[in-house]
Amino acid sequence: xxxxxxxxxxxxxxxxxxxLFAVVVLTAVxxxxxxxxxxxxxDQVKVSAPRGAPSLTFIAALMAVMAFYIVSxxxxxxxxxxxxxxxxxxxxxxxxxxLAARPIRRWHIIAGKWLAQAALIGVYLVTVGVGVLLLTxxxxxxxxxxxxxxxxxxxxxxxxxxxxSMLGSSxxxxxxxxxxxxMLYGVAWVGGxxxxxxxxxxxxxxxxxxxxxxxxxxxxxxxxxxxxxxxPVAMILAQNVSPAAxxxxxxxxxxxxxxxxxxxxLVACLLLGMWVFSKKDL
Amino acid sequence: MADASPxxxxxxxxxxxxxxxxxxxxxxxxxxxxxxGFLGANGAGKTTLVKMLLGLVKPTSGTAALFGRSVxxxxxxxxxxxxxxxxxxxxxxxxxxxxxxxARLGGVGSSAIQPAISRAxxxxxxxxxxxxxxxxxxxxxxxxxxxxxxxxxxxxLVILDEPTSALDPVGRRDVREVIASLRDEGVAxxxxxxxxxxxxxxxxxxxxxxxxxxxxEGRLGELLAAPTELHLTVDAVTQRLLDAIQPFATAMRPNGxxxxxxLASPDAVPAVARAAQAAGAELxxxxxRQTTLEDVFIGVVRAQE
Numbered sequence: 159x160x161x162x163x164x165x166x167x168x169x170x171x172x173x174x175x176x177x178l179f180a181v182v183v184l185t186a187v188x189x190x191x192x193x194x195x196x197x198x199x200x201d202q203v204k205v206s207a208p209r210g211a212p213s214l215t216f217i218a219a220l221m222a223v224m225a226f227y228i229v230s231x232x233x234x235x236x237x238x239x240x241x242x243x244x245x246x247x248x249x250x251x252x253x254x255x256x257l258a259a260r261p262i263r264r265w266h267i268i269a270g271k272w273l274a275q276a277a278l279i280g281v282y283l284v285t286v287g288v289g290v291l292l293l294t295x296x297x298x299x300x301x302x303x304x305x306x307x308x309x310x311x312x313x314x315x316x317x318x319x320x321x322x323s324m325l326g327s328s329x330x331x332x333x334x335x336x337x338x339x340x341m342l343y344g345v346a347w348v349g350g351x352x353x354x355x356x357x358x359x360x361x362x363x364x365x366x367x368x369x370x371x372x373x374x375x376x377x378x379x380x381x382x383x384x385x386x387x388x389x390p391v392a393m394i395l396a397q398n399v400s401p402a403a404x405x406x407x408x409x410x411x412x413x414x415x416x417x418x419x420x421x422x423x424l425v426a427c428l429l430l431g432m433w434v435f436s437k438k439d440l
Numbered sequence: 441m442a443d444a445s446p447x448x449x450x451x452x453x454x455x456x457x458x459x460x461x462x463x464x465x466x467x468x469x470x471x472x473x474x475x476x477g478f479l480g481a482n483g484a485g486k487t488t489l490v491k492m493l494l495g496l497v498k499p500t501s502g503t504a505a506l507f508g509r510s511v512x513x514x515x516x517x518x519x520x521x522x523x524x525x526x527x528x529x530x531x532x533x534x535x536x537x538x539x540x541x542x543a544r545l546g547g548v549g550s551s552a553i554q555p556a557i558s559r560a561x562x563x564x565x566x567x568x569x570x571x572x573x574x575x576x577x578x579x580x581x582x583x584x585x586x587x588x589x590x591x592x593x594x595x596x597l598v599i600l601d602e603p604t605s606a607l608d609p610v611g612r613r614d615v616r617e618v619i620a621s622l623r624d625e626g627v628a629x630x631x632x633x634x635x636x637x638x639x640x641x642x643x644x645x646x647x648x649x650x651x652x653x654x655x656x657e658g659r660l661g662e663l664l665a666a667p668t669e670l671h672l673t674v675d676a677v678t679q680r681l682l683d684a685i686q687p688f689a690t691a692m693r694p695n696g697x698x699x700x701x702x703l704a705s706p707d708a709v710p711a712v713a714r715a716a717q718a719a720g721a722e723l724x725x726x727x728x729r730q731t732t733l734e735d736v737f738i739g740v741v742r743a744q745e
Contacts, residue, residue, distance in 0.1 A: 163544045174532040252526030256589055259494040259522040260545040261514045440496040 164270025383412025546593025
């Protein structure tokens with residue numbers, strides 16, 4: 159009950175601070191640009207595709223994957239932005255004192271904020287994800303083979319970042335936590351790239367570096383897992399034949415152990431954040 | 441059973457930050473319906489002790505209980521209102537929304553929230569401003585809101601940390617009246633303040649914290665009772681005069697034609713006047729000065745240093 163009261167407060171804060179409004183406007187701009195782009199590209203391919211050019215389905219799938227790559231990026235940014243100062247800024251400003259002195263447990267505060275922010279991210283992801291899917295289908299007729307699985311993995315990616323950033327916010331200042339969260343996100347991105355390029359050239363050291371980066375923060379691994387479900391079979395087969403096709407996507411589904419590790423990572427960050435905040439002197 | 445327990449009971453409460461001892465060993469008791477003043481210089485450890493009472497800071501050792509419940513459990517704070525020294529609230533909220541949020545967290549039922557908000561706002565002089573965003577409030581209004589926030593869940597113990605630091609004289613008087621009305625309702629008030637005159641006007645009992653230790657504690661009347669100071673001005677201070685006054689004084693400080701005398705008893709003033717005249721002194725001025733809380737505080741702190 160207390161957790162829900164705190165969650166409602168967090169949602170209220172997001173709405174009142176116009177964060178939602180800004181995100182909705184910018185996302186609308188993104189969807190309009192994507193819709194216009196995919197519409198004209200589809201027309202162009204239908205009318206004047208040169209002989210030997212990839213099929214419309216192939217190009218539509220490529221566009222959809224890239225659009226979801228942007229969606230994954232936006233959702234990740236949103237997860238970090240909403241959570242980076244959610245505890246630390248209240249500690250820094252002193253607003254936490256009256257709140258934590260109420261007859262509630264400290265973990266209620268973390269759980270309430272996490273729940274509200276996860277709900278916010280989830281609604282945003284579904285809205286923008288469904289928007290991209292509808293625009294893609296309308297322009298090109300393409301439907302990814304398993305969009306719900308892809309959306310679920312992107313959501314999991316955002317929750318990993320949310321939990322990690324919430325843990326950081328319980329321990330560090332807002333500025334330090336923000337810098338650290340973005341650096342780790344960057345490490346995951348570069349690690350994923352290094353692993354993919356290592357796979358192309360068969361370089362085990364690069365592959366291992368990528369795996370270590372994924373263990374440090376599995377956000378890119380989750381995106382790669384999501385990308386698999388967005389590509390048609392032909393595109394996946396093409397990548398299996400020629401792995402150099404696209405280092406930003408994966409031609410294999412996410413390994414179950416990595417999926418389990420990501421869930422455990424998320425839960426561990428969240429629980430650790432609750433525990434650390436419970437022990438913290440305010 | 442919990443109702444019969446003291447509002448606050450601490451025993452050997454201690455807090456260390458590394459090698460620095462913020463609170464050395466605080467043992468205090470505050471009874472229901474009592475207004476308790478907690479005094480100390482900057483850095484004496486007052487706020488740390490308050491935070492330990494509220495579970496905001498973990499004690500290194502010792503025990504503390506509110507109405508018989510250990511402060512280590514959130515349940516102990518069920519009947520407690522707290523006005524922090526840093527009275528910051530989210531500026532995007534209205535005053536009424538802030539109070540509604542704190543009322544819910546304080547366990548006030550849905551149907552009782554609106555009446556509780558109206559009552560708290562009226563009580564601190566913010567009636568009619570509850571619908572305004574906090575960013576439009578002055579600092580004084582925010583401090584009044586902080587007090588309303590402490591009162592909104594109808595606590596049995598109110599802990600006020602420097603509750604008038606941003607208020608003008610009218611606001612300070614209003615807060616004193618709120619504290620007096622809380623006492624009348626049987627609510628215990630723990631007042632942490634630098635403003636000694638304010639504490640003197642409102643508190644039943646006082647404790648003085650110095651360098652993390654409670655160095656003096658007692659009922660206000662007892663602390664202020666002794667010693668009364670007498671200022672005597674005569675035509676000339678002679679040894680005969682000093683000898684005549686000596687039996688009535690615990691200390692004498694001659695200065696020119698004047699003597700400051702710490703009386704052994706406040707009732708000795710007429711006897712001193714008679715003794716001075718009997719010793720041949722011409723009495724020009726005889727003035728008593730009652731001990732203030734500031735005298736007690738400064739005296740206690742200096743004695744420790």
